Amino acid sequence: MDQIIQNRVRIKLKTYENELLIRSCSNIIHTISKTETKILGPISMPTRRKIYCVLRSPHVDKDSREHFEIRIYTKIIDVYKPSSKTIDALMKLNIPSGVDIEVKI
Template identity: 35%
Template sequence: MKQDIYIRIKAFDCSLLEKCIREFIDQLKQFNADLSGPIALPRKDSKFTVNRSPHVDKKSREQFEMRISKRLIIVHNPTSTMMKMLADLSFSAGVEVDLKVKEVNI
């Protein structure tokens, strides 16, 4: 059995996300990692509408939008040093990282 690590990276700012992914891939390439990605996942858009004033003029509203960009990186056959490096990684504020280890049957 071999393992794959699925790394899902999310951020509000797309340029910050791309910068973090470049740094992340550069660190993994130092270990000669077998990578797939970054794979662009669908962006999640959320819109919020609120009243401008709570008491007067109910037709006057303001809209806000939140966009979350996501990328997926798959590391095939990670070594123990790669696993330790992945556990110790820290990213800048506004970037969220999810790690999942899956065993693959061949």
């Protein structure tokens, strides 16, 4: 069990746009599958919502408010026993600017 955990690379992707996340995941999976490495994912994590409440007018009508929501979409991809070719292919990969990537070894 320890050997499997040590030989794993976890890629965590976060973004505000769901379509951008799906395209990035498919691009990563396509690149990894060329190097014939075992992958698990993409695993969808629960969508996080941040809700902001703003007063419509600064002085009067305290009951009149607007709510704004930001959704954060997250997916995880696990790569088991990556070779040097796999890591090089991941480093050269072009990913859109709206996607945040965390890589844990």
